[in-house]
Amino acid sequence: MTSRYDVLIVGAGHGGAQAAIALRQHKFTGSIAIVGEEPEIPYERPPLSKDYLAQEKPFERILLRPEGFWAERGVAMLTGRRVVSVDPEAHTVTTDDGGTIGYGQMIWAAGGHARRLACSGHDLGGVHSVRTRADVDRMIAELDSTTRVAVVGGGYIGLEAAAVLAKLGKKVTVVEALDRVLARVAGRALSRFYEAEHRDHGVDIRLGAMVESIEDENGRASGVRLVGGELIPAEMVIVGIGIVPSVEPLRAAGAEGGNGVAVDEHGRTSLPDIFAIGDCALHANIYAEGMPIRLESVQNANDMAMIVARAITGEPEPYHAVPWFWSNQYDLRLQTVGLSTGHDEEILRGDPAARSFSIVYLKQGHVVALDCVNATKDYVQGRNLVTRRVTADRAQLADPTIPLKMLAGEAAAPA
Numbered sequence: 252m253t254s255r256y257d258v259l260i261v262g263a264g265h266g267g268a269q270a271a272i273a274l275r276q277h278k279f280t281g282s283i284a285i286v287g288e289e290p291e292i293p294y295e296r297p298p299l300s301k302d303y304l305a306q307e308k309p310f311e312r313i314l315l316r317p318e319g320f321w322a323e324r325g326v327a328m329l330t331g332r333r334v335v336s337v338d339p340e341a342h343t344v345t346t347d348d349g350g351t352i353g354y355g356q357m358i359w360a361a362g363g364h365a366r367r368l369a370c371s372g373h374d375l376g377g378v379h380s381v382r383t384r385a386d387v388d389r390m391i392a393e394l395d396s397t398t399r400v401a402v403v404g405g406g407y408i409g410l411e412a413a414a415v416l417a418k419l420g421k422k423v424t425v426v427e428a429l430d431r432v433l434a435r436v437a438g439r440a441l442s443r444f445y446e447a448e449h450r451d452h453g454v455d456i457r458l459g460a461m462v463e464s465i466e467d468e469n470g471r472a473s474g475v476r477l478v479g480g481e482l483i484p485a486e487m488v489i490v491g492i493g494i495v496p497s498v499e500p501l502r503a504a505g506a507e508g509g510n511g512v513a514v515d516e517h518g519r520t521s522l523p524d525i526f527a528i529g530d531c532a533l534h535a536n537i538y539a540e541g542m543p544i545r546l547e548s549v550q551n552a553n554d555m556a557m558i559v560a561r562a563i564t565g566e567p568e569p570y571h572a573v574p575w576f577w578s579n580q581y582d583l584r585l586q587t588v589g590l591s592t593g594h595d596e597e598i599l600r601g602d603p604a605a606r607s608f609s610i611v612y613l614k615q616g617h618v619v620a621l622d623c624v625n626a627t628k629d630y631v632q633g634r635n636l637v638t639r640r641v642t643a644d645r646a647q648l649a650d651p652t653i654p655l656k657m658l659a660g661e662a663a664a665p666a
């Protein structure tokens with residue numbers, strides 16, 4: 252059966268949901284449908300490695316909107332269906348149930364799939380990704396029979412899961428291939444702080460450790476074998492090694508891209524009437540000096556959704572939102588603003604031993620990002636320093652008794 256919608260949104264996650272909401276907010280009166288691979292209506296993904304895994308929040312409390320909301324707004328929710336191909340000339344997509352759906356304009360908001368290990372044993376029972384509700388429900392179901400957990404990958408998701416599981420009394424080992432955790436996203440000082448925190452909570456952190464294989468015991472994981480031979484025994488293995496952007500059908504239809512699908516400053520792909528947003532969208536970001544990047548954050552998914560809704564409703568505005576992110580581990584709330592990639596200087600502000608401090612990242616003397624640990628005031632006030640790329644006095648930046656908003660006033664060099 253063929254149906255047709257004025258706007259078809261592919262992906263019922265953060266970006267897809269926000270795009271539908273923003274279209275209605277901008278008085279878009281045409282028909283809208285969201286087609287999503289997962290069976291659930293849109294829900295928040297960040298709690299999956301935090302309070303949902305800890306079983307402190309039931310699923311209903313992580314829904315992005317209550318069930319009735321979508322019908323009230325005239326948004327058809329076509330869940331449990333994966334788009335497998337796109338015909339940009341006919342303006343149709345086909346789904347894995349054999350259906351065809353027509354569109355006037357399409358917003359591709361398909362995020363990414365968890366990257367899997369390539370070694371032997373990667374598909375054994377007890378080996379988990381942390382990307383979907385189903386992933387985490389499977390983990391939760393195994394927790395009672397799990398004493399030891401190996402987390403492969405010391406990024407935010409792996410560390411958050413490690414924190415939850417350590418608090419639940421599991422013996423957790425984090426295996427990280429690089430010489431520090433959070434290497435892709437933060438500076439050295441923050442990495443060292445989090446390594447120490449995890450060790451203080453009984454988590455064994457193995458740096459520079461490469462996985463050789465997952466050991467098999469009757470079809471289930473029994474441990475992680477490291478290159479060099481050491482075995483880390485574990486009934487549960489959590490793999491947090493990033494995502495592969497879900498763009499195959501679009502790329503097969505001819506959309507430009509590489510590690511993601513390329514979009515312009517309004518979220519337009521190279522294919523007519525097709526936009527892309529969120530984790531899968533490769534865009535030139537002014538906070539990365541115009542380099543094409545993908546950002547994996549709720550901020551990026553939501554803000555890009557807003558930009559695309561504006562483009563569709565005839566109020567275009569370029570995407571220049573400042574990146575921000577958060578991570579919760581133990582009683583530590585990290586808030587990040589800006590992009591620290593490529594920084595050449597880190598300034599510590601406050602005392603990590605007091606578990607409330609910030610790190611200010613500079614590039615050629617300009618503030619490009621802040622990581623704030625239990626320091627919300629710095630995060631809020633530091634945003635202005637980042638958006639204006641100020642050059643502030645280093646001694647003042649390092650002095651936590653001087654509010655950052657005072658420095659914003661004195662600072663020079665806007666972007």
Ligand SMILES: Cc1cc2nc3c(=O)[nH]c(=O)nc-3n(C[C@H](O)[C@H](O)[C@H](O)COP(=O)(O)OP(=O)(O)OC[C@H]3O[C@@H](n4cnc5c(N)ncnc54)[C@H](O)[C@@H]3O)c2cc1C
Nearest residue numbers: 262264265266288296297334361362529530547548549552
């Ligand atoms: C465990 C975890 C913790 C996180 N914590 C944080 C955090 O603390 N702070 C933060 O800012 N960000 C966090 N993130 C990242 C954030 O959740 C993502 O950046 C955000 O969800 C991206 O939104 P999106 O719409 O691009 O993709 P998603 O929310 O992933 O939605 C994409 C949807 O599209 C579906 N899909 C994929 N392919 C197809 C297809 N072909 N057809 C139909 N549907 C398809 C997927 O199944 C998925 O449901 C976290 C992510 C995870 C997994």
